Amino acid sequence: MAQLDSFSVPDFHLPFGNSKHPQAARANAEATSWVLRHELVTNAAEEFAGIGCGHLAGRVSGEASYDTIVLLAEWMAWSFVLDDQHDHLIRAGQLTAWRPVTDAITAYLETGKADGAASLRNALVTGFIDLCDRILAGMPEGPAARYRAHVPLMLRSLDQEAGNRRAGERPSLQDYILMRRHSSQLLPMMDMVEAGLGLDLPQHIHDLPEFRAVVESAVDVISWGNDVFSLPKEYSCGDNNNIVSLVAAWEGRSIQDAVQAVEGRIQVRIEDYLACERRLFLVMDSQPETDPSVRSDVARIVRSYEDWMIGADLWQRYECTRYRDERFAAGLESAYTRPDLISAA
Numbered sequence: 001m002a003q004l005d006s007f008s009v010p011d012f013h014l015p016f017g018n019s020k021h022p023q024a025a026r027a028n029a030e031a032t033s034w035v036l037r038h039e040l041v042t043n044a045a046e047e048f049a050g051i052g053c054g055h056l057a058g059r060v061s062g063e064a065s066y067d068t069i070v071l072l073a074e075w076m077a078w079s080f081v082l083d084d085q086h087d088h089l090i091r092a093g094q095l096t097a098w099r100p101v102t103d104a105i106t107a108y109l110e111t112g113k114a115d116g117a118a119s120l121r122n123a124l125v126t127g128f129i130d131l132c133d134r135i136l137a138g139m140p141e142g143p144a145a146r147y148r149a150h151v152p153l154m155l156r157s158l159d160q161e162a163g164n165r166r167a168g169e170r171p172s173l174q175d176y177i178l179m180r181r182h183s184s185q186l187l188p189m190m191d192m193v194e195a196g197l198g199l200d201l202p203q204h205i206h207d208l209p210e211f212r213a214v215v216e217s218a219v220d221v222i223s224w225g226n227d228v229f230s231l232p233k234e235y236s237c238g239d240n241n242n243i244v245s246l247v248a249a250w251e252g253r254s255i256q257d258a259v260q261a262v263e264g265r266i267q268v269r270i271e272d273y274l275a276c277e278r279r280l281f282l283v284m285d286s287q288p289e290t291d292p293s294v295r296s297d298v299a300r301i302v303r304s305y306e307d308w309m310i311g312a313d314l315w316q317r318y319e320c321t322r323y324r325d326e327r328f329a330a331g332l333e334s335a336y337t338r339p340d341l342i343s344a345a
Contacts, residue, residue: 004232004255004329010263012225014270014313016306021058023066028054031073038127040081044336050321051334053077059311061193062304068196071134072189078127079185080322084337085124086158090165091237097342098162101125102155108132109151123341135192140200143191150187157182161241170240170249177220180243184223186308190215193304199297210280211298217273218305222312224266228259229316229323237331273309277302 021027032049035041041048057073064072089095104125108114114129136144160179164171171179181187194201205211227234227243234242235255243265248258284290284298316323328334 004235007232007259009228009317010259012221012263012266012270012313014221014310015274016310018059018307018310018314020055020311021061021064021066021069024055024058024069026054027057027066027070027073028052030054030070031057031077034074035077035081035127038130039123040078040127040338040341041336042338047321047325047335048077050325051077051080052315052319052321053080055319056312056315059315060189060304060308061196062300062307064193064196068138068192071131071138072192072196075131075135075189075192078124078131079189080334081127081336081341082124083158083185084334085342086162088337088339089342090162092339094342095162095166101342102158106152106155109148139191139195142200142203142206143195145203146206147188147191150182150191153182154185154188164241165239170246173243173246173250176241176243176246180223180227180241181216181219183241184219184226186219186222187215190304190308193308194301197300197304199301201297201301202294205294205298208280208283210276210283213276214273214280214302214305217269217276218309221266221269221273221309224262224269225313226316228262231255231259232323232329233331236329270309273305 031053053076054073057069061069105128244258
């Protein structure tokens with residue numbers, strides 16, 4: 001498909017403040033070194049550093065320690081490589097090589113054991129093992145259980161994306177929104193931030209419909225905004241896993257009109273988030289058994305979701321070269337992709 005002739009990202013008017021860790025640039029350098037050391041990327045240090053994983057981690061981690069920010073930045077770096085390798089295999093028609101890698105990742109998450117010599121030769125698997133061990137070692141029980149649950153859902157959502165592209169399927173908007181909450185890869189990272197803030201919210205809080213609504217609305221705002229930033233790439237290669245493309249198709253709009261429609265949807269979702277937040281605290285305050293310390297912890301988590309929404313937007317606009325790279329906009333995987341990373345496993 002042709003590239004977009006002209007494209008600009010709207011201002012989503014996110015009504016949140018944001019601060020950035022003063023050592024975010026150092027965290028970015030450490031995450032880049034980690035990727036190179038694990039041979040997830042070779043000969044493309046500058047290009048990879050331009051993604052700015054450390055800058056994003058420094059914006060969404062609140063007052064977490066520097067070590068937490070570095071670990072989150074390394075996980076983000078791994079996630080970007082995972083996502084781009086998945087895209088590469090789809091375009092190359094080599095998806096059969098994907099299953100052994102994700103099976104090894106899931107098995108290690110479940111058992112703590114690394115089986116299979118072939119998978120252990122793959123940098124995505126060995127990189128995951130290194131990160132997983134360090135992430136879970138510092139996690140309280142609650143966030144750890146949610147992290148263990150969210151990673152397989154994340155991997156499964158990538159399979160759903162591949163199915164949509166391989167079969168030329170066009171998911172409904174609702175099906176896409178549900179899938180995107182996992183393919184965004186946000187939920188495991190939010191678990192990491194919760195733990196990094198020294199918090200362990202009781203599961204019954206996470207199970208509250210009002211709390212789930214807060215999380216879902218925040219994830220939708222971030223994911224749909226990212227779809228707008230990444231639209232040139234997906235449009236150019238006919239990838240229908242993008243809310244703008246789906247709005248255009250299902251509502252009979254031009255791409256430019258669809259961008260404006262998604263901008264409107266994002267603004268509505270921001271209002272949803274604010275309303276859900278108010279309802280959450282009304283429900284908690286109406287329950288006499290609510291522990292004041294739990295309420296305080298919920299307030300800190302809610303603030304972290306606001307950091308995610310505004311921080312991701314600022315990072316994409318000003319600190320990340322990924323969405324401005326002409327090769328990315330032309331529908332190619334980013335400049336650092338190793339074509340042999342998975343096929344060589």
